[in-house]
Amino acid sequence: MDRKLELRALRKSFGDVEAVKGIDLALNRGEFLSLLGPSGCGKSTTLSLIAGFLQPDAGEILVDGKVVNRVSPRKRRIGLVFQDYAVFSKLSVRANLSFGLEAQRVPRLERDRAVAEISEKLNLNPILAARGGELNMSEMQRVALARVLVTKPELLLLDEPMSNLDAALRAKLRGELKQIQKELEQTVLYVTHDQVEALSMSDRIAVMRDGEILQDDSTEAIYRRPAERFVAEFIGDPPINMVTCTVTAEGGVVSVSTALHRNLPLGQGEIAPGQYLLAVRPHHFQASREAAAGTVGSEIRLVENFGAEHVLHVSYGDDLVAVVVAPGFAREGERIHLALHAEQAHLFDLESGQVIALQRREAAA
């Protein structure tokens, strides 16, 4: 594979605070990788290191296989879209777009052609004459993106580019951004704290916390096979349910008992019996009106209406669990029967939060 970007044991501290604790990350040509994590996890510091605004304390940054630690940010050929877009407010949109090409001394004709092409693609023609300071947020976002794309950067870094937009616009732009990225086969490193953005656009997601990458995997694997409790909890909407459970292992078969469900077989594995955490996505509880084998009755405490689906908050021992159902399925205060798809549930260590590896009988969807 063609490595566009590689980080090797990258480290950065600010005084006593270790912001980035020796991370490794690789990004292939044309790939869309999201660096996902809560605020303060070190993802923006990582971005500044890659762009060259900060110098790492240790480790290497490679672009196209060459170490660029000592290369000035001016020469790295890395495109960067800032969270606040940083559109040059005193320059016209046209001047914004041609700024990078002028700086690289691209001849005028070629420059004009490139600007015309990108403003066509990103629908900027109507505002070419407007000044940067007069634009609204979504126009600024498009200008910031076009200004970078027009220079055909080796690598495009996006720093939470959606956080200043309202929800409806965000959903629309997610699709547009992904489409442009695919069309240009642009290599993208997307930094975000929003798991929906990460899931919907990325080929791969690296989940970061406290300066470390917890899991770096395909989008599918991040969702289906979280390696850490934190990853499981951070990804998915509504959030994953965590219930304490007792594990028994007999003849290699691991079974769990929760406050309501008894002796659910999870899979094969070597594991010490005891207390663990069982993680079940709200979609992996099955709610029914009628009692059946494997179901347990419980009371609905709250119904959240999300339009296309409803989320029931159902008593589960001392806790509540979220269960996704079709709209109009049940009302608050009613009793329903819950089944648990144990083959899609995950077991995490109470102390370390690490996932317990199990061999599943089958990986049914």
Added chain:
Amino acid sequence: MTDRSRDGLRPSLDQPRRGFMPRFNIALVLPAQLTMMAVVIVPTLIILWLAITDWQPTQAIPWYDATPVWFWNFYDLWYDERFVNAVGRTLFVVGVCVALELGLALGLALLFLDEWPWRRVAVSIIILPMMIIPVDAANAFFMLFNERGPINHMISLVIGAPFEFSWLSHPTWAMAPIMMAEVWQWTPLMFLLVLTGLMNLPQNQVRAAIVLGASPVRIFFKVMLPLLAPVISIALLIRSIETFKIFDPVYILTRGQPGGSTETISMFMYNGAFVYFRMGYIAAAALLVLVVVISVCLVLARPMTKHS
């Protein structure tokens, strides 16, 4: 919030309580108003009166009994070469000094934009001249530019021959030490204003320009300078008004001599009012200057009013 204040549950800001408050407000501003009356409005009215008289305190008539000459003072001023030259000279000083101050301040401020050791100490040292009493600063320059002072001494060291030049009594060159004193003393203020402006520029626009591959010169002229324009125009306005009133260095270094060749407007008015005691004539000059200053200010302030 708005709803609550509208339904009358809490007193809203746009409906102040009547009665007690207005009187209290008046009581608060009255001392300031009276002071303004005493030091601005009354003297202005007296000047308006004096400007149409030929009153001189040496005539032993009280000012209110002076004989009106109506607009002859203004007619005389128009043909008074000494006055017209003083106005032109002052405008020249303003233009050159303020431009030099801005150039120096921009250069210095760019140096101080990056973090380097002893930066804070260096800033304190750079702004020291501003804290010195203008008369003292002018006296220092008087000594520096003395015929046998350090400046001539250093020049003779450099050229390797005795150098004696009486800067302060040369009709053309006497203005140079005065302007140098002014620039030396007030570049720090310009520097502080410009540095504050530079430090408050949107950092990401500068960073965006860097990653787009722009050279420092291009970034300065295409990104930073346009963003800095409002700060620069305010700095220019402040310094132009101040420089227009330049007095201390002129008074200390030359008193307008030789032959009135360094006379600025304030020096001209000082000489006219307190050396020749032509109060009525100088009052008319002061009124004219006021008109000039206000016009200059309006022109310089125009970009700012347009901004909002």
